[in-house]
Amino acid sequence: MSRDKPGSPVTLLDIANDLGLSRATVSLVLRNSPRISEATRERVLEAFKRKGYVYNRHAAGMRSNQTxxxxxxxxxxxxxxxxxxxxxxxxxxxxxxxxxxxxxxxxxxxxxxxxxxxxxxxxxxxxxxxxxxxxxxxxxxxxxxxxxxxxxxxxxxxxxxxxxxxxDNRRGMALATSHLIGLGHRRIAMIGGVMRASTGSDRAEGYREALRTAKIKLDERLIVPSPLTRSDGKRIITELLRLKNPPTAVVCGNDIVAFGVMLGLRAHGIEPGTDFGVVGFDDVPEAGLWEPPLTTVQVLxxxxxxxxxxxxxxxxxxxxxxxxxxxxxxxxxxxxxxxxxxxx
Structure with a gap:
């Protein structure tokens, strides 16, 4: 007997009775079984939609131990x-x-x-x-x-x-830092990221590794961990520019920080790519849309x-x-x- 009363949930048995099918057949459609013909599948799916059947995932999970x-x-x-x-x-x-x-x-x-x-x-x-x-x-x-x-x-x-x-975050940051070294930069800062996460610690080690390879003395003041936000990138580059011997380039914990750095540089009349080197990390879609487009480490x-x-x-x-x-x-x-x- 169908239970099509106002407010009552539609059941598989209701659908089966409405179509003159067995409940097992309707259930097989729900499970996308290849044993069901396409014509029957379409009839059942149309009935689901017409009668407003809602799949009880919790009940099914209790029966099959899968949700x-x-x-x-x-x-x-x-x-x-x-x-x-x-x-x-x-x-x-x-x-x-x-x-x-x-x-x-x-x-x-x-x-x-x-x-x-x-x-x-x-x-x-x-x-x-x-x-x-x-x-x-x-x-x-x-x-x-x-x-x-x-x-x-x-x-x-x-x-x-x-x-x-x-x-390989360590390798990625080493590539970014080495590229700036190859352009003649010796005062390279690293902004953004937290050392308590594997990404931050690995990227920081890649930065240090590139400096060691180039025999450039590490200046701990140029490593500034921070949340990975535009505002932090802008704030930190402003602070670094106040140093007696400021950096000439920066590698960033991600592209978002790099965007903030670029905004901070321009606020001080410094043009990224012309007056100062900036490299991001991740290659998010926005990176190629900035002017100039952001050099970055691609992560797929x-x-x-x-x-x-x-x-x-x-x-x-x-x-x-x-x-x-x-x-x-x-x-x-x-x-x-x-x-x-x-x-x-």
Whole structure:
């Protein structure tokens, strides 16, 4: 008997009775089974729409122990790098029938912990995590102990054996710094990033490595960690220009900081690329649109996101497989902001 009463939820049995089919047939359509003919599939899908059937994902998850949901947590959605990363992850997982639940920590350990605890309660099938700064191996081992398939993207956690996909940040920053050295710069600052995150510490080590290779003495005053924002880039370059012996070029923790640096330089009548060298990191879409276009280290956000999704799917099907670490090679994209040689 159909239960088409006002306010009553439409059930699979209601759909089946309406079409003169078995409930099992309707259920197979819902699961996209190849055993169902295209004509029957279209009839059922049209009935779903007409009668307003809503799939009860929680109930289905209780029956099958799967919810087809994946939690994705990043640390700064205001940064276009993460927007592109999440978009690639969501697009890749969507093709496999997964829904993405998104969390943004703003570098808060408390928010990260709350999000992970919450999605765990919703019986998610997997996790992709870009860990917030100061995340420890002990904290993430506890998450891995839940038995939920988990992949780390863009940032890794030291001393933790887990699936990871990202770029060689140390190599990337060494390339950027060496390029400026090759243009004759000797007073090169590094602005932005936090040393409590793998990206920040690795990029800082790449900067130091390039200076050591060129036998340039490190001046710790020229390394200025900060949040990765335009305002911080503008503020810090203003402070560095006040030094008795200011820098002639800068490598930045990301492109957003570099945009702030360029604004700060122009506020002081200094033209990026002509009077001062600037290099960013990430190659977000906006980087090539500035005037002059920003020289930067290319990180393929789409590729990292898709690879992270693929790695998670493999972990779901092979829970005991050895952790995989995929690190791509960075590429320096030379544009207009570092074109000038250092003035003698």
């Amino acid at each position: 087809h949901t994946v939690g994705v947590v990043v640390n700064d959605l205001a940064n276009p790098y993460f927007t592109m990363l999440v978009r690639a992850i969501e697009a890749s997982l969507s093709t496999q029938g997964f829904i993405t639940l998104l969390g943004n920590t703003d570098e808060s350990l408390e928010r990260q912990s709350r999000f992970l605890d919450t999605v765990r309660q919703h019986n998610i099938d997997g996790l992709i995590v870009c860990p917030t700064e100061s995340t420890t191996a002990a904290q993430m081992r506890q998450v891995l102990a839940w038995g939920i398939p988990c992949v780390f993207a863009s940032r890794y956690v030291a001393n933790l054996q887990a699936d990871y996909v990202g770029v 956000q789409d590729e990292i996101g898709q690879t992270a999704a693929d790695l998670l799917l493999k972990r779901m099907t092979e829970p005991s497989r050895t952790p995989t670490r995929i690190v791509s090679e960075p590429v320096l994209i030379v544009r207009g902001t570092c074109g000038a040689r250092a003035k003698a």
